[in-house]
Amino acid sequence: MIENIVLSKDNILNKYSNLEYIYKDAIEVIYGKQKSNLFTIYNFDNVGNDIIDSYCRSKNDKDNNTKCALRKKTGVYLFIDKDEIVYIGVGGTGKTDDILKRIDAEVRVYDKTNNSNATLSKNISDVDSLLLNKDVTYKDSLDKIKTLKLLVISIGNMSKQKNKLISKSLEQVLIALFNSRYNK
16 A cells, blocks of 8 residues: 655656646646746745635725735635645636635635535545544634645636636646545
8 A cells, every 4th residue: 555655846747748838837836936927826824714804905995996816816726734735626717706715715614504615624524534533523624724825826817718727627637646635
């Protein structure tokens, strides 16, 4: 049984040399490339309670034209525990919810009574309950989420269908490559 699979950037890029440049650039960003020619990258060292409030200006700001850089954007987000990618998601691929709203839903406690979109909270509870052989509550999972780092790869405006398709396919490629623990 293999306990750990560690893939280096070079292993991925050499093995999958025919990957489109879009995916190659995203992989290089994940491994620490500071700037992308294709995407806008956002790093958050601590997810905390409310990423929208901590990152975006209030709607009551003096400058009402100031918008959060992730509003109306589509892209992929990665939750990272130490140096391990534990969850990969996509946002801004629907009609109304942009990537920021999707991330905000992920950092909330899952609530099955109101069809919550807090997939990460639910998956942490489900997976850790099995692995640790103890009941991990949704609140416990939220405490864990608050300790994670977040990397956001913004593809572009969510009004463009091409950006939505790139976001969805990038999410699937990254999940396949990194086998993140909480993606089911």
